[in-house]
Amino acid sequence: MDYFHFDDAQAVEPQRPWTRRRFSKPKRWSEAAITCAMWVGFAVVMLPWISIIATVVVRGSKAFYIDYLTTDMLVNSSDDPLNAGGVGHAIVGSLIMVTLAALIAVPLGIITAVYIVEIKGRFAKAVRFFTQAMSGVPSIVAGLFIYSMVVIGITHKYNAIAGSMALSILMLPTVTRTAEEVLKVVPRELRDASYALGASQFRTTVSVVLPNVRSGLVTAAVLGVARVAGETAPLLLTSQYFVKFSTDLFKNPMASLPTYIFGNLGVGSDNAVSRAWGGSLVLIVLIVLLSTLARLIGGRTRRSR
Amino acid sequence: MEIIAPDKRKIAVRRGIVDKAFRGVVTAGSMISLIVLALIAAFLLYRGFEVFRDFGLKFFTSSKWDAGADDGSIAPSFGVAPMLVGSVVVATIAISIAVPFAVVMALFLCFYAPRFLRRPMTSVLDLVAAVPSVIYGIWGYAILMPHAKGWAETINHWLGWIWIFKVPVPIFERSPFIAGVLLAIMILPIVTSVAREVYSQAPQDQIDAAYGLGGTRWGAMRTVVLPFGKSGLVGGAMLGLGRALGETVAVYLVLNLVFKVNFQILASAGGSVASLIASRFGEAGPYELKALMAAGLVLFIITLIVNFIASSIVNRAGKSQR
Amino acid sequence: MSQPTTGLATRGLHAWFDKHHALADVSIHFPENTVTGLIGPSGCGKSTFLRLLNRMHEFIPKSAMAGEVLFNGEDIYGADVDPTEIRKRIGMVFQKPNPFPSMTIGENVVAGLKLAKVKTSNKDDLIEECLTRAGLWKEVGSRLKAPASSLSGGQQQRLCIARALALKPEVLLMDEPCSALDPGSTLRVEETIEQLSENMTIVIVTHNMQQAARVSDYCAFFLSGGGPGRLIEADETSKIFSSPQDSRTADYVQGRFG
Numbered sequence: 001m002d003y004f005h006f007d008d009a010q011a012v013e014p015q016r017p018w019t020r021r022r023f024s025k026p027k028r029w030s031e032a033a034i035t036c037a038m039w040v041g042f043a044v045v046m047l048p049w050i051s052i053i054a055t056v057v058v059r060g061s062k063a064f065y066i067d068y069l070t071t072d073m074l075v076n077s078s079d080d081p082l083n084a085g086g087v088g089h090a091i092v093g094s095l096i097m098v099t100l101a102a103l104i105a106v107p108l109g110i111i112t113a114v115y116i117v118e119i120k121g122r123f124a125k126a127v128r129f130f131t132q133a134m135s136g137v138p139s140i141v142a143g144l145f146i147y148s149m150v151v152i153g154i155t156h157k158y159n160a161i162a163g164s165m166a167l168s169i170l171m172l173p174t175v176t177r178t179a180e181e182v183l184k185v186v187p188r189e190l191r192d193a194s195y196a197l198g199a200s201q202f203r204t205t206v207s208v209v210l211p212n213v214r215s216g217l218v219t220a221a222v223l224g225v226a227r228v229a230g231e232t233a234p235l236l237l238t239s240q241y242f243v244k245f246s247t248d249l250f251k252n253p254m255a256s257l258p259t260y261i262f263g264n265l266g267v268g269s270d271n272a273v274s275r276a277w278g279g280s281l282v283l284i285v286l287i288v289l290l291s292t293l294a295r296l297i298g299g300r301t302r303r304s305r
Numbered sequence: 306m307e308i309i310a311p312d313k314r315k316i317a318v319r320r321g322i323v324d325k326a327f328r329g330v331v332t333a334g335s336m337i338s339l340i341v342l343a344l345i346a347a348f349l350l351y352r353g354f355e356v357f358r359d360f361g362l363k364f365f366t367s368s369k370w371d372a373g374a375d376d377g378s379i380a381p382s383f384g385v386a387p388m389l390v391g392s393v394v395v396a397t398i399a400i401s402i403a404v405p406f407a408v409v410m411a412l413f414l415c416f417y418a419p420r421f422l423r424r425p426m427t428s429v430l431d432l433v434a435a436v437p438s439v440i441y442g443i444w445g446y447a448i449l450m451p452h453a454k455g456w457a458e459t460i461n462h463w464l465g466w467i468w469i470f471k472v473p474v475p476i477f478e479r480s481p482f483i484a485g486v487l488l489a490i491m492i493l494p495i496v497t498s499v500a501r502e503v504y505s506q507a508p509q510d511q512i513d514a515a516y517g518l519g520g521t522r523w524g525a526m527r528t529v530v531l532p533f534g535k536s537g538l539v540g541g542a543m544l545g546l547g548r549a550l551g552e553t554v555a556v557y558l559v560l561n562l563v564f565k566v567n568f569q570i571l572a573s574a575g576g577s578v579a580s581l582i583a584s585r586f587g588e589a590g591p592y593e594l595k596a597l598m599a600a601g602l603v604l605f606i607i608t609l610i611v612n613f614i615a616s617s618i619v620n621r622a623g624k625s626q627r
Numbered sequence: 628m629s630q631p632t633t634g635l636a637t638r639g640l641h642a643w644f645d646k647h648h649a650l651a652d653v654s655i656h657f658p659e660n661t662v663t664g665l666i667g668p669s670g671c672g673k674s675t676f677l678r679l680l681n682r683m684h685e686f687i688p689k690s691a692m693a694g695e696v697l698f699n700g701e702d703i704y705g706a707d708v709d710p711t712e713i714r715k716r717i718g719m720v721f722q723k724p725n726p727f728p729s730m731t732i733g734e735n736v737v738a739g740l741k742l743a744k745v746k747t748s749n750k751d752d753l754i755e756e757c758l759t760r761a762g763l764w765k766e767v768g769s770r771l772k773a774p775a776s777s778l779s780g781g782q783q784q785r786l787c788i789a790r791a792l793a794l795k796p797e798v799l800l801m802d803e804p805c806s807a808l809d810p811g812s813t814l815r816v817e818e819t820i821e822q823l824s825e826n827m828t829i830v831i832v833t834h835n836m837q838q839a840a841r842v843s844d845y846c847a848f849f850l851s852g853g854g855p856g857r858l859i860e861a862d863e864t865s866k867i868f869s870s871p872q873d874s875r876t877a878d879y880v881q882g883r884f885g
Contacts, residue, residue, distance in 0.1 A: 034523045038417045041409035045497075048490045049433045052444045059447075108337045115335035119328055120688070123335070129616075130338040136544075136612030137345065137605065138551025140579045144601040145345040148352045169341055176338070188686075189725040193787070196683060197794060198715030199742035201320070202327035207742055211729050230437020233553035233583055258439045262554060265443055273447070280440045287435050295428075310641060310648060313691040316682075317706040 056280045063278025072255075074244035078264050078272035087279050089245045090260035093160070094286075096247065097239060097256060098225050100164035101171050106221045109175030110210075117183040118205050128180075135173035142169040143234030151238060160254040163239025167228040175224040182216030183209065215297045222294035226287050232258035257283040345605060353599030356383060356592075364599060365389065370564045370581075372593040383596040385603065387566045391481065391576020392604075395556065396549035398485025398570060403493045404542050410493070411500035411534075412526060434494035442555035445487035450559060453483045457571045472572045479561035481575035487559055488552060492545035499541025499619065503534040536618055543615030551608050553579040578604045632700035634659040634828055635680060635717070635798055640694035641855075642675050642684060649675050651855040653694075655847055657798075662820060662829040664843030664864065666836065667879070671849040672856025673832045674722075677800050680830065681717035682710040698798075715743050718796035722803040724783035726775035726790070733771035735786055739794045753793055761789035762819045781812020788819060799823065801831040805838065817842050836880055840868055848876045 068086040076085025112131060116124045146166040151158060186209050194204040210217070240253035241263050248254075257279050264276040320328070357364060360383060367384020414426055457477040464470045507530045515525035556577045562584055563574035582597050582604075589597060635657040642650035650672040657663050665673045678684040680696055682703060695702045703713045726735045736754045740747055747753055754771065758764040763785040767778065775786060784804055791799060801820070805813040820829060820842050833839050839846055846868075847861035860867065860876045871877045878884055 028521060031521045031523055035417060038409060038413045041406060042413045042418070045406050045410050045493060048449070049429070051448060052433070052436060052440065055444055055448055056440060108334060111331050111334035112337065115331045119331055121328075121332055121335075123332070127335045127338065130342060132616045133609060133612060134338045134342060136547045136551070136608050136615075137342075138553070138579055138608050140551065140553040140582050141345065141349075141601050141605045141608075144582060144598060145348055148348045148598060149344065152352075172338065172341075187725075189721060189723055190727070192683065192686070192719075192721060193725040193727065193790075194738075194742055195686060196681065196714055196719035196721075197739035197742050197790065198711045198713075199739075200324045200327075200711055202323050203742045203744070205327070208727060212727075214729075226435055230435075230439060232437065232439040233579070236583060237586060258437060258554075261439050261443060265446070265558065276443055280443055283437060284440060287437070288432065291431065291435055310651065311639065311693045313641075313643060314693045314704065316685050316692065316704060317708075318685065319707060319709050321709065321711065 053284070056277065056284055059274070059277035060279075060281025060284075063274045063281075068278060069282070072244045078267040078275060079269045080271060082271055082274055082278075085275075087257070087260060087275070087282055089242065090255040090257045090279060091282060091286075092245060092247070093239070093242070093255040094229060094257045094283075096249075097160050097163045097167060097235075097254060098229050100160070100249075101167035101228060102221055102225055104164065104168035105171035105175050105224055106217075109172050109220065109224065110179050110217060112172075112176045113179035113183050114205060114210075116180055118201070118209065131173050131176045134169070135177070137169065138233075139166075139170055139231050140233040140237070142166050143237035145169070146234065147237045155250065157251065158238060158240040158253040159251065160239050160249045163235050163254060163256070166234035166238045167231060170231060170234065171224040171228045174227045175220050178220035178223050179217055182213045182220060185216075186212055219294045219298040222290050222297065226290040226294065229287055229290065230258055230283055232262050235259050236262065257286070342609075346602070349598050349602035349605060353595050353597075353602050356596045356599040360384070364596075365603075368564055368566055370585075370596075372590055381592055381596075383593070383599075385578060385581070385600050387564050388562075388576040388578045388581045388600070389603070390566050390568070391560075391562075392550055392578050392607075394568065394570060395481050395484045395488060395560070395575060395577060396546055398482060399488035399492060399549045400542055400546050402486060402489035403496050403545055404538070406489070407493055407496035407500050407541070407545075408531075408538065410497045411504050412530070414497075414501050415504045416522065416526065416530070430494050430498055434498070438491065438552055438555045441487060441491045442558035445483070445490075445555060445559045449487055449490075450478060450483055453486050454478055456486075457482050461571050469568055470571055471569055473569070474572070476573040477571060479559055479573050479575075481560065481567070481570045481572075484556050484560040484575060484577070485570070487555055488549045491552065491555060492548050495548065496541045496545040499544060500534065500538050503537030503541070504530055507533045536621065540615050540619030543611055543618060547608050547611045547615060550611060551579055551604065553577075553583050556580045557583050634661075634699070635830070636697040637676075637680070638695045638697065640676070640679060640696065641692060642672070642679055643691040644687065645689040648855040650679075651857050653858045655858060655861050657828055657830055657845075659828050660824060660826060661844045662824045662831065662842055663845040663847060663861075664839035665830065665832045665847050665849060666834075666839050667849035667856070667859075668851075668884070669834075670856075671851045673849050674802050675856070676849070677719075677802050677830065677832055680798075680800055681714050681719055683714070683719060685710075711743065715739075715745070715794050716796055717798040717800060718791035718794060720784070720787050720791055720799065720801045720804045722806055724780055724787050724807065726778070726783050726786050728774075728776050730775060731772050732767050732775050732778070732786060735775045736789050736793055739790055743794060745794065757789040757792045758786075760792055760819070760822065761785045762815050762822075763789060779812070781808045781815065784808060784812065785816060785819065788816070792823075796827070798828045798830070801829065803832050803834060806834065813838070836868075836882070840864060848873075848879060850875055850879070 063082055065083050070088045071086035072089035073085045112127060115121055116128055143166045146162050150162045150165060155162060190208060190212060191204055194208040235256050235258060239256060241259040242253045242255045246252050246254055261276045261279040264272040364384055366386050368387050369382045369384050371382045373379045373381030414423055454477045457480060461470055461472055511529045512525045515529050557580040560575045560577060560580060561573045562576060562580060565574060567574045578600050582601055585593060585597060638654050640653040653676060667673055679692060684690055684692060696704060727738055730738060733754050736757050737750050755764060758767065763782060766782060778786060805816055823829060843864045845861065846864045848859045848867065849856050850859050860871060860873045867876060868880055
């Protein structure tokens with residue numbers, strides 16, 4: 001009758017909350033020293049990175065005043081006090097040129113990725129190799145190339161088109177590689193389903209594969225944009241710098257955040273350097289926003305799959 | 306049961322006109338990277354060949370960069386030796402500082418860091434890798450230089466008897482050392498990323514075996530992880546080297562360009578091909594511009610070679626792991 | 628051996644994946660408007676064989692083949708054959724339901740028309756017809772605009788059948804269509820197969836002996852035995868299950884191995 005009576009058992013071993021046992025690690029001095037060294041190394045590496053971000057935020061915010069983001073430098077010089085003359089023209093210029101660069105590089109990058117992953121053509125290996133080689137082209141060389149081909153050869157002027165072309169050279173490898181990764185994870189079943197219905201390769205790629213990875217491709221584009229938004233050297237040689245708002249792509253040079261920073265740094269006075277820090281803050285915020293956007297979009301793709 | 310297998314049949318794929326066009330367009334489009342690379346080489350050679358013709362090997366060995374006088378009284382003379390040497394010196398300093406730290410950082414993130422730190426650190430690495438070089442430059446100029454100047458003085462004080470740490474004049478600003486430190490900070494994220502990628506693929510069973518033999522964690526690192534990741538690390542370092550050689554603006558802001566071959570890394574005199582182009586470009590006349598194009602071609606070819614070596618090492622390391 | 632001019636037939640069919648010889652010397656005839664079950668243990672080349680029948684085989688990298696597949700007497704691997712045309716006429720349903728995730732239910736049914744560029748006069752009628760034939764209309768007829776991913780696994784598989792039917796294929800190849808489904812859905816798919824076989828040739832790969840016995844008119848037993856997969860025996864289903872010629876077939880259908 002009392003077989004299932006637990007009183008006795010409880011008397012033997014009183015119930016108490018479980019405590020999790022920790023694995024004890026054998027401690028040795030040398031091992032502890034190395035672990036310690038790892039932490040020190042980590043701290044040493046983090047220090048400059050934290051310093052960069054903090055300095056940009058602290059010094060950059062000093063340049064801000066109410067109209068900083070919306071005015072240009074047409075009637076002000078870099079040395080003027082920080083209550084007139086803003087960064088608006090550089091923001092607009094950067095956005096225009098980066099967008100144009102994306103319009104050139106994103107389709108070409110996606111086409112290249114489609115060649116490597118979908119068509120798997122004879123030259124797929126070579127194309128990957130050259131894409132990798134292209135990602136190593138120094139930005140100043142890209143600028144010099146566009147300068148010698150477009151500025152000297154065609155337009156005879158520094159302008160936004162040349163700037164965008166230089167940026168697109170640097171953007172292309174990033175877009176290609178990201179798009180390639182994205183296309184590679186499209187499950188084979190999906191292509192099978194399309195081919196089994198008698199679809200051509202063109203139809204399968206355009207109507208099934210690409211729509212399925214739409215957000216991944218947006219991520220590739222945004223990463224490409226983030227990659228080039230801060231490029232300075234190529235723009236110094238192609239779009240140069242301009243003091244006022246301008247949307248003319250051919251006739252005038254065009255301001256951009258990096259050349260705004262670089263130019264103000266070159267002037268060297270306190271107010272000019274403050275402007276450079278202000279531009280840096282705007283630029284970093286822009287890039288962080290873009291990277292976060294890319295991650296959000298990319299993250300959503302993965303979840304929906 | 307013996308199987309007599311017939312010859313494999315070639316599967317003839319007859320494609321529709323749309324598919325043919327599609328494949329044609331995509332194949333042509335994918336040649337863009339090859340075309341751009343070829344165009345870069347072609348245009349820089351086209352604009353710069355006059356300089357190569359006029360100066361020949363002297364372009365690489367001479368230390369004189371003089372646009373000459375307009376009236377022709379002084380003949381122009383161009384040589385990039387100090388800039389080439391400077392580029393290599395600065396990049397070497399950057400690599401030798403960045404690689405050890407990258408190894409420590411990668412080991413830390415793979416094996417030593419507490420779990421809650423690992424994921425956010427990936428984002429941090431991505432973020433700092435995305436910080437533009439001009440911002441590294443302004444930070445290097447305003448924040449790093451005053452500190453690094455002090456470090457340089459200390460090194461000079463204690464190790465000044467070694468020739469490369471000597472300085473002819475006690476000026477420690479804008480030296481190859483400072484440019485190298487700044488570049489090291491700049492390329493650290495990418496080298497760390499590559500190293501971490503490689504280390505994270507180290508065979509867990511071998512690590513367990515090292516532990517099982519009574520080894521310590523560091524023992525496992527030394528006997529398994531580090532040898533395993535060696536070639537991948539070399540590839541990552543080469544990628545960083547490529548970046549460092551091609552960097553323009555950041556170096557320009559913290560380095561004093563002097564047309565004299567200089568190996569004394571703490572002295573305020575250095576060189577960089579990329580920065581030379583940026584600094585002379587604004588005021589260059591037609592002939593000097595051609596010299597800059599020639600310098601650009603040299604830089605292009607060097608970085609191409611470095612990146613080629615890097616990617617083949619990284620790819621090989623990646624394959625052997627699979 | 629005479630050359631059949633109707634239905635689907637193979638002659639001396641081989642398949643390779645790179646160096647691996649996966650299937651050897653298969654010759655078989657699937658008469659019109661019949662259901663043939665392909666049975667055999669895992670890895671015996673059934674699915675490979677099935678994919679050879681509508682030229683899906685060649686999408687696998689480094690794959691090769693030899694022999695002939697005759698569709699109404701004509702070799703589908705002939706030099707002047709458009710493979711997309713073949714796949715339109717020989718439909719396929721896969722092991723894992725694979726509706727297009729970015730399309731709605733209705734769009735999925737007529738996806739083949741869009742992809743294969745087939746014109747139709749009335750899409751709505753076609754959608755209803757195909758979903759009815761696939762036994763799905765009652766369940767989803769009222770929510771054609773819902774995303775396909777909102778359906779259950781069994782419903783998705785029947786949606787894939789409906790999608791294949793929309794192109795009005797003469798042959799339907801099914802690669803273990805029920806392996807991922809619950810018993811209820813399996814039953815409904817089997818009913819669908821039975822109705823379809825009235826005017827369609829069906830070849831179905833299955834691991835399930837009862838299913839093969841229930842749905843098929845003919846059965847073909849494949850076995851690899853270490854080397855490439857081979858066709859051991861093909862006959863009317865009742866014969867395969869009651870009095871097989873080959874002892875290995877008997878062992879397999881009675882569950883002694885596999």
